[in-house]
Amino acid sequence: MVTRVPTTASYNLYMTRMRATQSRVNDASYQATTGQRYDSYDKYGLTTYRLLTLENEYSGVSKFLETNKITQTTLEAQEEAIDSIRTVMLDFRNELRDFSSEDLKAMTPDYSVDPPEMPTEEELANIQRIQNAAFEAMSQIAYFLNTKVDGVYIFGGGENNTPPVDFPYTTLEEFQAVFDGNFVTFPTSGSADLSSVKTGDDVTGGLEFAQNFFEMNANGTIRPTINGTATGDITFSAADNTMTAANMGSFSNLTAGSKITLTGTGANDGEKIIKSVSADGTTVTFEDATPVTDGTVQGAGLNGFNVSSSLDFRVETDPETGETVYSLNGAPGSFLDLQAGGEIEITGTANNNGTKVIREISPDGSRIIFEDPVVEESIDGTGIALDDVIFRQSTTEGTISALNPVGAVLETYTIQAGANNLTVDAGANTITAADADTFAKIKPGQTITLDDGAGNTQTLYVKNVSADGRTLEISSDTPVTGGNITAGTVTLQTHSDIHGFIADTMKGSELKTGNISFSAAKNQMSSTVIGAFSHLKPGGTIIVQGADGNNGAKYIESVSSDGRTVTFSDETPVNVDQTITNGTGVTIARTYPVSSMLNLSDVNPSYNGNYTILGVSDDGNTLTVKTENFPKYGDSAQFAATGIQSVTSESYYSGGSLSSTHRLNETTSIELNVTAESSGFEKLFRAMGNIAQGNLLDTRNPLDTLDEVDENRAYDRVMESLDLLDEALESRPNSKEPNGDITAIQYSVVSKLDTVKSTIDNQTSLQNSLTNYISDIKTVDKTEAVTMLLQEIQNLNISYAVISQVNQLSLLNYL
Secondary structure (H helix, E strand, C coil): CCCCCCCHHHHHHHHHHHHHHHHHHHHHHHHHHHCECCCCHHHHHHHHHHHHHHHHHHHHHHHHHHHHHHHHHHHHHHHHHHHHHHHHHHHHHHHHHHHHCCCCHHHCCECCCCCCECCCHHHHHHHHHHHHHHHHHHHHHHHHHCCEECCEECCCCCCCCCCCECCCCCCHHHHHHHCCCCCCCCCCCHHHHCCCEEEEHHHHCEEEEEEEEEEEECCCCCCCCEEHHHHCCEEEECCCCEEEECCCCCCCCCCCCCEEEEECCCCCCEEEEEEEECCCCCEEEECCCCCCCCEEECHHHHHHCEEEECEEEEEEECCCCCCEEEEEECCCCCCCCCCCCCEEEEECCCCCCEEEEEEEECCCCCEEEECCCCCCEEECCCCCCHHHCEEEEEEEEEEEEECCCCCCEEEEEEEEECCCCEEEECCCCEEEECCCCCCCCCCCCCEEEEECCCCCEEEEEEEEECCCCCEEEECCCCCCCCCCECCEEEEEEEECCCCCCEEEEEECCCCCCCCEEEECCCCEEEECCCCCCCCCCCCCEEEEECCCCCCEEEEEEEECCCCCEEEECCCCCCCCCEEEHHHCCCEEEEECCCCCEEEEECCCCCCCEEEEEEEECCCCCEEEEECCCCCCCCCCEEEECCCCCEEEECCCECCCCCCEEEECCCCCEEEECCCCCCHHHHHHHHHHHHHHCCCCCCCCCHHHCCCCCCCCHHHHHHHHHHHHHHHHHCCCCCCCCCCCCHHHHHHHHHHHHHHHHHHHHHHHHHHHHHHHHHHHHHECCHHHHHHHHHHHHHHHHHHHHHHHHHHHCCHHHHC
């Protein structure tokens, strides 16, 4: 019992101890209630730093673990989708192999016999079956590539909010309505299949349409005149109705059915129709309608003897059928470049101008039989010049040209000639100003227009600019014209590279390309800078400017793995060896790939629609497409820009092109680069689209089309597709194409998935350890906490009692 009167110091000591006991009671109460040691970090003392470090590490691991589990789900979904795609591909390949065992070449109709030999019902059913299988396989692959996980399309690259594969067809018939297999064919290269280019009429300035056509004149359709000095003595036999020359081979260039004119024979002068020519070329037998009389031509008489021919329009009656036959007859080979079944335009004759449909062309090319009537007429070059008789026939190709041949104006400059004269050197193809720095703002590789102020405007491509800014070196593809400019105001404008059907461009430079070299032997373009041409793809089309001798459209066959070398198709050869230092003045422009599908919209109802691109002009302003419906024989249709005209190439892929990098932890990352446009998937679409498109078998009658009937079409398409499927399953051993086949894609996904799973296991283990470490510091046993609480409460009660007693004591108690 406290009996002493407390001092202030002792009282404060009692209160301090009581408050400490109260604090311990509060802590024990918190621990007994929550199981946690303290309610704030400052109570942990020296352990606080370690606790915070452990909790920060736990937080980081937990965040990585959360995102890694999402990535695991994505990769597992990709793995499952790719496994399904592989199964679909293998099933279709097996079906196609079975189909390829049939005699595909023999299925093509034979119209040379009567009645024509057509494919059997069973063969047609098999074709329908394999095309349905191809279409269904494409549909299934599109479905798997549009897999969505947690609201994200997992094969979409950077664009993961929209389906990456645009396959809008629900039936084979819908697909073949677009890709008919004759005029609009499925793309034949990866670049064409994935091409997604759009050109507005702000660039083209409008469009012009024209049908390509073949043109020939009558020169060469008449046989050379045969004279007596070459034949030797000539003998005519009335009994045999023949003409015989002494020298062998004299009449070898004459053919049965031809009409010839004899002169210098006396009684036998005039037109004769040949029935046959002997094998040794010495004897000609005539038709009974043109008899001869006995006679000879020899000696001096041979000087006047001539056998001449003419280009003859004839109207005859077939003796077997009684049908009237309308024909055009010339020398052998005259009409081999024309196509039966097509229409030709004839001009320059006296009586037979106009268009006529060709029914048939003789095997030797000497005779055309028309569906339309003709008037009998002979053209031998004496009245009507042979050069003036023109035959034109449309091909199955047409051109789409941009009305604006140059890009938008970038800058405009004026030069006052007289004070600053311009010297034009046509030989060197240069323009030189009197004043320095006149052309200082012009850059190598730019297109300019130069108006001399007198109504003469030139479009020129600048290869280089002299150091003093006085001289422009112009490409030989755009030769300078006219003389020196010594008076007036000269207007010079620079233009954008984007014009016509150019999509984008790159300039040669020391940093981007280094030296650019061309090799004719290897048909290659190379750079000294690694990766300079990595943006170019096999199957693509580029336009080269500023490399005189090698300018123009080039079709890309391959690009080296280091991006330094481009090999071109044999169709677009490198013509001269050259090296251009630092690529100065060289422009490499990308345009629409050949074989890609072009879509025109909002141009004109007669021309809107889909076309297959067959070629690109050397300046990039004209596309050649497959068609037979454009204006013919030099006519054209033009449609000025309206602001809504659209020219596009359409790809099945509508996702992004960027890969993403996912961090698994502080030191490890993986690249997620498998998208629906990966080469392995693209090859599958191309292989299956090649089979599913219309007209797998070319059943057209040669007489009904200008195009050459492809007897091997089914065989070629099947073999090409099988090769593509094999390559899509497993690329060639030396291939360095990323994601180039399904096997590589599967391996990539599985290996990354294994890495993610392993990382998740490690992080889960670490997370558990950190949880235990943190728990050891932050938590207590509740039973122990309750015991401690009771003890501290007892201590607190004692403290209260002591304080209460102390408060009751005073000095008065001892007086």
